[in-house]
Amino acid sequence: MTLDPRTKMVIVICLSTLALIYNSAGELLPLLLVTLLLLLLFRIDISSVWVYLKRFLQLMLVVFIIQCIFTRGGEVLLSLGSTALVSSQGLLAGASLVLRIIVIISAALIFTTFSSRDFILGLVQWKIPYELAFMVTIAMRFLPLFRDEFVNVVTAIQLRGVELKQVSWGRKIDLFRSLLFPVVFGALLKAQQLAVAMESRGFRAYPRRTYLRRLDFIWIDYAVMLIFITITLMLIISY
Amino acid sequence: MHFLTLTQVNFHYPKLSRMALENINLEIEQKSITAIIGPNGSGKTTLGKVMIGILQATGGKVLLQGEPVSEMSLAQIGRRIGYVFQNPDLQLFCATVAEEIGFGLVNQGWEPARVKEKVDFCLEFFQLAEYRHVFPLLLSQGEKQRVAIASVLVAENEFVILDEPTIGLDAYRKKILAGYLRKIASIGRGMVLISHDMGFVEHLADRVIQLEKGRIVGDSERKGRNGYDT
Numbered sequence: 001m002t003l004d005p006r007t008k009m010v011i012v013i014c015l016s017t018l019a020l021i022y023n024s025a026g027e028l029l030p031l032l033l034v035t036l037l038l039l040l041l042f043r044i045d046i047s048s049v050w051v052y053l054k055r056f057l058q059l060m061l062v063v064f065i066i067q068c069i070f071t072r073g074g075e076v077l078l079s080l081g082s083t084a085l086v087s088s089q090g091l092l093a094g095a096s097l098v099l100r101i102i103v104i105i106s107a108a109l110i111f112t113t114f115s116s117r118d119f120i121l122g123l124v125q126w127k128i129p130y131e132l133a134f135m136v137t138i139a140m141r142f143l144p145l146f147r148d149e150f151v152n153v154v155t156a157i158q159l160r161g162v163e164l165k166q167v168s169w170g171r172k173i174d175l176f177r178s179l180l181f182p183v184v185f186g187a188l189l190k191a192q193q194l195a196v197a198m199e200s201r202g203f204r205a206y207p208r209r210t211y212l213r214r215l216d217f218i219w220i221d222y223a224v225m226l227i228f229i230t231i232t233l234m235l236i237i238s239y
Numbered sequence: 240m241h242f243l244t245l246t247q248v249n250f251h252y253p254k255l256s257r258m259a260l261e262n263i264n265l266e267i268e269q270k271s272i273t274a275i276i277g278p279n280g281s282g283k284t285t286l287g288k289v290m291i292g293i294l295q296a297t298g299g300k301v302l303l304q305g306e307p308v309s310e311m312s313l314a315q316i317g318r319r320i321g322y323v324f325q326n327p328d329l330q331l332f333c334a335t336v337a338e339e340i341g342f343g344l345v346n347q348g349w350e351p352a353r354v355k356e357k358v359d360f361c362l363e364f365f366q367l368a369e370y371r372h373v374f375p376l377l378l379s380q381g382e383k384q385r386v387a388i389a390s391v392l393v394a395e396n397e398f399v400i401l402d403e404p405t406i407g408l409d410a411y412r413k414k415i416l417a418g419y420l421r422k423i424a425s426i427g428r429g430m431v432l433i434s435h436d437m438g439f440v441e442h443l444a445d446r447v448i449q450l451e452k453g454r455i456v457g458d459s460e461r462k463g464r465n466g467y468d469t
Contacts, residue, residue, distance in 0.1 A: 156330040158313035160343030
């Protein structure tokens, strides 16, 4: 399906909004199915969802456990003496939160079907200032770099003879806490260098920018946007 | 037994069609200085990373004193082989230069007094004393390179791999580094130098391995003072 990038942005916003509004697994599961169906329509390899999800597995596990333990109500499924550890409500809340993360990550994959250049162009044609649109794409490009930076630091620490798997949790937290400052500061430093590099190459040299290409909506874009916005609004109102 | 043995080692990066390393067979002795040279993209850095286990070979075997590197943790390897990254930004993570140099020693349980003594020595030797409390990433490229080298050499590993150690160093500091490397080689600590700097390589290396398009195309031993024998 060849849709305008802005139409695809609207689809992602609709799916993510519903994922944030819905609270139960019974509502989020059909939403996930719709999202996966859309990925198929956009010819996105479904297995790539797993590739992206793998990176968030630990986060999802932690979120799931916290929800299971701290959400009370329903039948007690696991207890330690008289203290209830896991309840049926907690289990459902954990599952819902994990499903919500999966829906948002899957929906975001739709962004991979168009280039960052089109993304900027789309936002600019929606009257969003170019600087702001450019900043959003840079932020998106910086996120994997941030992750790589962290992986590099962890590799460097291990190569200095620190067995991270054998270090106690207290020491591990201490180690990562002390690493946070240099990693964040390093990222800020890189951002500052990037700004200088961009300005030295004429970024914002002229107040008005011109574009070689223009994105144009066709009837299918209007139809798809209308359908998605209407359904989303109806679902939100009836919720 | 050789210190490092690579047998039929292959490596390819997932998104590239051509192999980064192909049929690498290499034996490296502990008490020698081996240089790996070659043009950009020939696989020098990849070979260094495969040797130390940062990258796992996609084919073949890498043995560290007879033990497969793939079965060892990075920390186990790191306690025996020091590794200086090509880009110092990738290996500097502490809040101050002194902390950076002492990090490995502290975490390997060295006595605080001994750590201080070693850190002070390195700060003086690598002319970094005035930057003791400075955040390493704020230093110039050459200074960062010196911090990275110092933070690896301070641990006195039995072997060191240095990837482009002379980048950013001026002639005087190159000479100091060469002197230090020759000194540690003379007490039996071997090393692999990955470098473009032929002057530096010829000055130090007992053996020169030449890579091209991921393959070894030359392997020569030092013959006398002035040349290498293939």
